[in-house]
Amino acid sequence: MIDQAMTFLDWFGVVVVATTGTLAAARKRMDLFGFILLGTATGIGGGTIRDTVLGATPVFWITSPEYLLASVAVSSAVFFLAHIPQSREALLLRFDAVGLALFAVLGADRTLAMAGGPVAAVAMGIVTATFGGVVRDVLSGESPGILSREVYASAALAGASTFVLLHEGGAGREIAVIVGFTVAAAIRFGALQWGWSLPRYSARGADRANEVVYS
Numbered sequence: 001m002i003d004q005a006m007t008f009l010d011w012f013g014v015v016v017v018a019t020t021g022t023l024a025a026a027r028k029r030m031d032l033f034g035f036i037l038l039g040t041a042t043g044i045g046g047g048t049i050r051d052t053v054l055g056a057t058p059v060f061w062i063t064s065p066e067y068l069l070a071s072v073a074v075s076s077a078v079f080f081l082a083h084i085p086q087s088r089e090a091l092l093l094r095f096d097a098v099g100l101a102l103f104a105v106l107g108a109d110r111t112l113a114m115a116g117g118p119v120a121a122v123a124m125g126i127v128t129a130t131f132g133g134v135v136r137d138v139l140s141g142e143s144p145g146i147l148s149r150e151v152y153a154s155a156a157l158a159g160a161s162t163f164v165l166l167h168e169g170g171a172g173r174e175i176a177v178i179v180g181f182t183v184a185a186a187i188r189f190g191a192l193q194w195g196w197s198l199p200r201y202s203a204r205g206a207d208r209a210n211e212v213v214y215s
Helices: 002-027 032-054 066-081 088-113 118-139 153-168 173-194 206-214
Strands: none
Touching: 002 032, 002 066, 002 088, 002 118, 002 173, 032 066, 032 088, 032 118, 088 118, 088 153, 088 173, 118 153, 153 173
């Protein structure tokens, strides 16, 4: 039962994340090919990098091309429907938050299933959750969200870490998935709602003096 649920979540995650790519394409007023490129690269990008790093080749969408086809289909559909949302920006961020939380957990789960250790599982959860968005932002000419001041990658870190800790602690895969997803989603939605951010580096002492000299 849990395997079927994880497969469904994987599919849902690809569709959700692909949608964020197409909405970014809508904001840039791209043509149909641009929609398909951004949507597909976003939907399967993080998982492709994860599988490549783990040596799970050929990567998942080569052995299961339906993931690629689904991303293309979703991207094409949104091309004709993207005018419907009143606020594409708000919708994009919320879809992205759900996808981030899903892939943080799914990436960590896949790594553990391949006999990866807990540290590798957390790292691959972050990669799966964030690198599709990085590809989307780079292709659309935006600053990658992972580098923004707002809490983003740290939400994936929290979700993946929670999943791994519960899974390795014997809480059960189902509980680990639900709690890990909830933690990542709650943190990301909280950041969107209240503008949470991590502390930023500020020049001090000699660094500040150098700023004055060269300013």
